Amino acid sequence: MSRPTFLxxxxxxxxxxxxxxxxxxxxxxxxxxxxxxxxxxxxxxQTFLFGIAAASLIFLSAYGGMISLAQAALYGxxxxxxxxxVTSGSVKGLHxxxxxxxxxxxAIVITTAxxxxxxxxxxxxxxxxxxxxxxxxxxxxxxxxxxxTQVSGFSGIAGIQDHTPxxxxxxxxxxxxxxxxALVTALLVYLAIRYVVRTPFGIAFxxxxxxxxxxxxxxxxxSLHRTLAxxxxxxxxxxxxxxxGWWNGVVAPDNVGLGxxxxxxxxxxxxxLGRVEGAWLGAFAFIVINNYVRDVSVPVLGGSxxxxxxxxxxxxxxxxxxxxxxxxxxxxxxxLRGRGGGSPQAPVEVQTAVPExxx
Amino acid sequence: xxxxxxxxxxxxxxxxxxxxxDSPNQFLITLLNSVxxxxxxxxxxxxFSLIFGLMRVVNMAHGSFLLLGGYIAYEMQQxxxxxxxxxxxxxxxNVWKWIVPALxxxxxxxxxxxxxxxxxxxxxxxxxxxxALITIALSVIIADxxxxxxxxxxxxxxxxxxxxxxxxxxxxxxxxxVAGVSYSVAKLAIIALGVAVGLALWLWVYRTKTGMVIRAGxxxxxxxxxxxxxxxxxxxxxxxxxxxxxALGGSxxxxxxxxxxxxxxxxxxxxxxxxxVGGLGSIFGTVAGALLFALVYNFSIAYLPTGILQTxxxxxxxxxxxxxTFVLLALVLAFRPQGLFGRPG
Numbered sequence: 054m055s056r057p058t059f060l061x062x063x064x065x066x067x068x069x070x071x072x073x074x075x076x077x078x079x080x081x082x083x084x085x086x087x088x089x090x091x092x093x094x095x096x097x098x099q100t101f102l103f104g105i106a107a108a109s110l111i112f113l114s115a116y117g118g119m120i121s122l123a124q125a126a127l128y129g130x131x132x133x134x135x136x137x138x139v140t141s142g143s144v145k146g147l148h149x150x151x152x153x154x155x156x157x158x159x160a161i162v163i164t165t166a167x168x169x170x171x172x173x174x175x176x177x178x179x180x181x182x183x184x185x186x187x188x189x190x191x192x193x194x195x196x197x198x199x200x201x202t203q204v205s206g207f208s209g210i211a212g213i214q215d216h217t218p219x220x221x222x223x224x225x226x227x228x229x230x231x232x233x234x235a236l237v238t239a240l241l242v243y244l245a246i247r248y249v250v251r252t253p254f255g256i257a258f259x260x261x262x263x264x265x266x267x268x269x270x271x272x273x274x275x276s277l278h279r280t281l282a283x284x285x286x287x288x289x290x291x292x293x294x295x296x297x298g299w300w301n302g303v304v305a306p307d308n309v310g311l312g313x314x315x316x317x318x319x320x321x322x323x324x325x326l327g328r329v330e331g332a333w334l335g336a337f338a339f340i341v342i343n344n345y346v347r348d349v350s351v352p353v354l355g356g357s358x359x360x361x362x363x364x365x366x367x368x369x370x371x372x373x374x375x376x377x378x379x380x381x382x383x384x385x386x387x388x389l390r391g392r393g394g395g396s397p398q399a400p401v402e403v404q405t406a407v408p409e410x411x412x
Numbered sequence: 413x414x415x416x417x418x419x420x421x422x423x424x425x426x427x428x429x430x431x432x433x434d435s436p437n438q439f440l441i442t443l444l445n446s447v448x449x450x451x452x453x454x455x456x457x458x459x460f461s462l463i464f465g466l467m468r469v470v471n472m473a474h475g476s477f478l479l480l481g482g483y484i485a486y487e488m489q490q491x492x493x494x495x496x497x498x499x500x501x502x503x504x505x506n507v508w509k510w511i512v513p514a515l516x517x518x519x520x521x522x523x524x525x526x527x528x529x530x531x532x533x534x535x536x537x538x539x540x541x542x543x544a545l546i547t548i549a550l551s552v553i554i555a556d557x558x559x560x561x562x563x564x565x566x567x568x569x570x571x572x573x574x575x576x577x578x579x580x581x582x583x584x585x586x587x588x589x590v591a592g593v594s595y596s597v598a599k600l601a602i603i604a605l606g607v608a609v610g611l612a613l614w615l616w617v618y619r620t621k622t623g624m625v626i627r628a629g630x631x632x633x634x635x636x637x638x639x640x641x642x643x644x645x646x647x648x649x650x651x652x653x654x655x656x657x658x659a660l661g662g663s664x665x666x667x668x669x670x671x672x673x674x675x676x677x678x679x680x681x682x683x684x685x686x687x688x689v690g691g692l693g694s695i696f697g698t699v700a701g702a703l704l705f706a707l708v709y710n711f712s713i714a715y716l717p718t719g720i721l722q723t724x725x726x727x728x729x730x731x732x733x734x735x736x737t738f739v740l741l742a743l744v745l746a747f748r749p750q751g752l753f754g755r756p757g
Contacts, residue, residue, distance in 0.1 A: 181540045184541065185684050188681075192678075200734055201732065311676075315551075318545075356556045359552055366552065367549035367553070370549060
């Protein structure tokens, strides 16, 4: 791979990050041998699948300057689609009872198609407008599944875990299978995003982020690039949705509600909106905090986990808007600069990636 | 689109009400309900729009302000009527026992809004996404705090749905002498309140000096401030007024339908749809957005055929209004991304 000379200066950092990445990968690949079953089936599997959903959000924000709040809705749509397709018998929804693999394919296709429509409607908006429009998608999805009783209703669809393909098996008794499937999917998603942003499409998409007007005058179709990128993100989110359906077994309107939407945003912000790796870092931090702060009561204020995570979220947005990955970038930069080999690159600011509000 | 809607109104098979010609009173009631809802939507969304128009802050905690305002109004009314956590009957409530709780809620939320603006939003002006994230964090915290502490009565479970009561004098039906329609005076009062808020805002923004500064600030913040206007004071005032309007909306909604811990998300969505459809930062846009949203919402509940789509599973009560709302949003955005009255750029 040939890199332009100005990027070579960061190679030391890249080497460090590759070493860390490989180390983490080896550890999680050996996961079931090292950590307890609870960590495998609950914390790490959940980290992988929420990381995938958050990666779709970060892909859009890092390379498109668009913060989408619809990603939780999209993964929920995939999980609902899967639930409606594969379950059978006396459960809520359409319970079509079709072949599990076909159900997976259809769930992904449906979600990607909906993502295309969502993306097309929002494609002329940027920045804060895009955020608001995607938030309305999220809330509309929540009310849709709550109110349209044919496909769900408020109690949601249960029993998805009994209709998994043979490869996945029973997620309850064979958690390791789902663990590795989620791990491999997460890895593939990561590689796919890394690949897409280097294709001519991905480069043009980043051009659209930096200067939509200029890209437009150069003959690129700005809204089409945004729409297709959103569709790609919806595809990624749908993978997370399918995994979630298998993992949780139940999908209910709450999975696409405002709470779930904000949780996914918090994951992405904790990890860092500027770098895709942050998705899994943020998911891990969020789930571990969620898991171990549940029973702690907040001093003075009272309240539950949400107050804690809200305060953490607030602190991160105030102190380091580009999250833990941004903190890491600046740390490495400071250390390397201290040795005289630093890169002149500025830390990724959420704000700089976003063109003038309005459209 | 409009044509087909009109067509359905005169034909309307398989619906709850039948066509408008067959039962004009149902049509009229749906229309009045829409105007009532539009008035309430306007009260809440105008605060949201005011804050955005001037400061470019999308206050994602607007729904939380409304929620907290509703609970504060409830607590005050309970205290004033010694309700002790039980539902207060409207016969126990006089006009002051409704107005004072609303004013207390407005004052409290205005104070909270001022605090938020000064502490969390003043130092990062211009970073609109960061500010939106800050207010989202705030909404998470407020929602959790409300569930943890409200209602304060030990007899009531924390986080329960509560409602305030209208004053007895307006909690009745009045015969309108049109097509035999009787309509709630309280709902007419909401319409009047909406009109009053709209007029007051219009007078304030278009006929006073502060309003002049606000309009100048909306057009060009830096130039206004360079001309020696202390724009920071105007920002603070606008945020206080916006937050107070959310609390007023919360007080009304607590009597109109009651508040519960999911009210914040519902009203954030409502405010967003109104301002996205109408155009951000414009009073007229907010009026138009509120009316359009309320009409589409209420008429799709009343006049969308329910019979055809209710066959599978024998399930009932499916409400497609949200789908129609999405269609409205998509149509407006497809043709006017800046909203009906919004200015591009």
